[in-house]
Amino acid sequence: MTLLICTFAAIVASVVWYLTPARGELRLGFLSLMFWGASLMWLVDAIMEYREIGAEYFTPAGTDMLNDAFLGVSVVAFGLVIWLVAVLLADPRHVFARHAHTQG
Amino acid sequence: MACFLVPVTEAVVTTAVQYLVHKRELSRASGATAADTASSPIPFSQKLGWLNKLLWGGSALLAFEHVWHGEVVPWFPFLTAAANPEDAQEMLHEMATNGVAMALLVTAVWAAMLVVSAVLSRREAVPAPAK
Known part of the structure; x- marks a missing residue:
């Protein structure tokens, strides 16, 4: 479930990267690569687990699925926070600089 | 347990x-002409x-998952599996299998991205045939 949610986040981020002209300014490449990197790593985890437990991997218990979904959503939120901090620190449109200039 | 440490190590080297x-x-580039710079492909x-x-992004999100599961803690030795030799052995085995596989898969996907990027830039460089 965590893998699935992270993969969907990667797909959405990639589509937004493709459609947005200001992709460089908004560091959308960083956002989508971060989610793709995590998705690939969890894919390895999933393959290893599948090798261990077989088809049972696809029929998780309800509570496990809920916990994994909760983790997946939290991971996406964490990734978005990292991306937001990176964009705000870079301040590509000089919003903070301009604000400081007008205040000063 | 600590599989994300292998991609982190690779990320340190590649950075x-x-x-x-x-x-x-x-x-x-300081010695190149303006025409050279304009026609150059994406820099390596x-x-x-x-x-x-x-690598960094994926490892950061995986580290978050490990904190979530209590496998990474903010006090020494930071990895709960490192506290006793039996768990440490299992952790090292997981790093050698899952961790290495993660680093290899991410690098393989990046290599595929390089191939696609080279094909796309070659396609752009070839002028369209006149009709």
């Missing part, structure tokens, strides 16, 4: 390599940046 490559590209340091983002 250092990217820094060195970027420095070399800058010194080379930028392509290394893609790998770094995949």
Whole structure:
């Protein structure tokens, strides 16, 4: 479930990267690569687990699925926070600089 | 347990390599003409940046998952599995299998991105046939 949610986040981020002209300014490449990197790593985890437990991997218990979904959503939120901090620190449109200039 | 440490180690190395490559590209670009710069493809340091983002970003999100599961803690020795030898052995085994596989898969996907990027830039360089 965590893998699935992270993969969907990667797909959405990639589509937004493709459609947005200001992709460089908004560091959308960083956002989508971060989610793709995590998705690939969890894919390895999933393959290893599948090798261990077989088809049972696809029929998780309800509570496990809920916990994994909760983790997946939290991971996406964490990734978005990292991306937001990176964009705000870079301040590509000089919003903070301009604000400081007008205040000063 | 600590499989994300293998991609982190690779990321440290590739980040250092990217820094060195970027420095070399800058010194080379200072001697190039404007026409050379305009016709050059995506610099290799930028392509290394893609790998770094995949590795650092993925590892950060995986580290979050490990904190979630209580496998990484904010006190020494930081990895709960490192506290006793039996768990430490299992952790090292997981790093050698899952961790290495993660680093290899991410690097393989990056290599595929390089191939696609080369094909796309070659396609753009070839002028369309006149009708």
